[in-house]
Amino acid sequence: MPRCDNRAEPIALYLHIPFCVQKCAYCDFASYPNRQGDMARYCQALMGQMARLAARYGRRRVATVFLGGGTPTLLPGEAVAALLNAARAHFDVAMDAEITMEGNPGTLRTEDVRAYRAAGVNRFSLGAQAAQDGLLCALGRIHRWRDVMAGVALLRGEGFDNVNLDLIFGLPGQTLAQWRETLSQALALRLRHLSCYSLEVEEGTPLARSLAEGRCAPLPDEEKERAMYAAARAMAAEAGLGQYEISNFTEPGWACRHNLIYWRCGEYLGLGCAAHSHMAGERFGAVPDLDVYLEAMDAGEDGVCERARVSAREARFETMMLGLRLTEGVALAAFAARFGQSPWQVWGRALASLTDRGLLAQQGGFLRLTERGMDIQNSVLVELL
Numbered sequence: 001m002p003r004c005d006n007r008a009e010p011i012a013l014y015l016h017i018p019f020c021v022q023k024c025a026y027c028d029f030a031s032y033p034n035r036q037g038d039m040a041r042y043c044q045a046l047m048g049q050m051a052r053l054a055a056r057y058g059r060r061r062v063a064t065v066f067l068g069g070g071t072p073t074l075l076p077g078e079a080v081a082a083l084l085n086a087a088r089a090h091f092d093v094a095m096d097a098e099i100t101m102e103g104n105p106g107t108l109r110t111e112d113v114r115a116y117r118a119a120g121v122n123r124f125s126l127g128a129q130a131a132q133d134g135l136l137c138a139l140g141r142i143h144r145w146r147d148v149m150a151g152v153a154l155l156r157g158e159g160f161d162n163v164n165l166d167l168i169f170g171l172p173g174q175t176l177a178q179w180r181e182t183l184s185q186a187l188a189l190r191l192r193h194l195s196c197y198s199l200e201v202e203e204g205t206p207l208a209r210s211l212a213e214g215r216c217a218p219l220p221d222e223e224k225e226r227a228m229y230a231a232a233r234a235m236a237a238e239a240g241l242g243q244y245e246i247s248n249f250t251e252p253g254w255a256c257r258h259n260l261i262y263w264r265c266g267e268y269l270g271l272g273c274a275a276h277s278h279m280a281g282e283r284f285g286a287v288p289d290l291d292v293y294l295e296a297m298d299a300g301e302d303g304v305c306e307r308a309r310v311s312a313r314e315a316r317f318e319t320m321m322l323g324l325r326l327t328e329g330v331a332l333a334a335f336a337a338r339f340g341q342s343p344w345q346v347w348g349r350a351l352a353s354l355t356d357r358g359l360l361a362q363q364g365g366f367l368r369l370t371e372r373g374m375d376i377q378n379s380v381l382v383e384l385l
């Protein structure tokens with residue numbers, strides 16, 4: 001029976017912190033402005049859920065912890081310390097675990113950053129998005145580019161040498177020259193890691209409404225967006241950051257270990273409202289609404305919803321879909337060990353056709369997308385469905 005879980009492998013632990021100062025125009029994440037008064041209660045709830053789910057899955061080894069959001073940097077240092085101590089009490093968190101915290105550059109406070117570091121946080125990911133204050137303002141971001149620079153300096157001064165910046169391209173009205181300037185400013189900071197995401201306009205967001213009603217500049221066309229992506233790849237490479245995933249670039253040896261567990265179809269446990277998990281051959285979510293989540297935790301429930309067993313067919317496809325995001329591709333031996341069949345036995349004709357068209361290549365025991373295949377990844381995957 002093919003398995004998508006392996007108890008010998010360590011898991012990734014995700015803690016969702018759903019509080020923000022204000023809602024950005026493009027955001028459809030589970031994040032709540034003006035609810036910071038609930039942070040202490042929420043942290044207690046998270047620790048309760050952690051205890052209940054740890055009891056269900058046992059004291060699993062944890063290789064990575066990720067505090068994401070929302071804006072985790074709204075939490076005071078002692079709250080982060082309490083959450084990480086609880087994680088160590090309930091799980092076997094590795095001594096060398098990668099412990100990442102996401103942050104909004106507009107919310108960093110020296111005392112708290114120092115306390116995060118003392119609590120064991122050893123990687124930071126800042127949502128920088130763009131180097132032009134006009135674009136940041138149009139997105140509804142609370143920070144400006146000077147806050148990004150100050151934030152990086154603060155993190156460095158407090159001993160963080162593993163810092164990522166998140167950038168977004170394809171913004172309304174954004175020019176290729178502006179995007180190149182953003183990349184150049186970000187790369188000048190000489191960080192270990194850079195993430196460049198293409199803007200997704202999500203239905204129901206203020207940005208989607210503004211675009212539909214013509215109240216903001218239009219989105220760049222497809223050709224310009226492709227040029228922006230190409231610029232990211234070229235400029236990151238020039239600066240010594242190699243691409244290891246569709247949207248991610250790093251110095252050798254500094255890839256995000258947490259996200260690698262997701263992309264290699266490993267197991268992860270997500271805690272907090274709207275967090276997702278993949279454990280013991282099942283996928284499940286947590287109740288998405290903050291108030292419903294808090295009530296469920298007060299009642300001693302596990303907060304889990306939409307639990308579904310991952311079929312062998314789904315597990316195979318997910319392993320390919322996620323693995324092909326990585327420039328290394330899908331490890332053929334690991335795939336065969338997990339599913340008892342090689343990808344060629346499952347999708348022989350489709351893989352041969354993709355290879356013939358120069359979209360896919362097999363090299364050194366890995367099946368990976370070529371540069372051209374990476375550009376049109378979605379249409380490649382449709383052929384494997």
Ligand code: SF4
Pocket residue numbers: 019020021022023024027028029031069070071104127
């Ligand atoms: S800071 Fe991030 S999570 Fe919060 S509203 Fe903005 S995009 Fe959403």
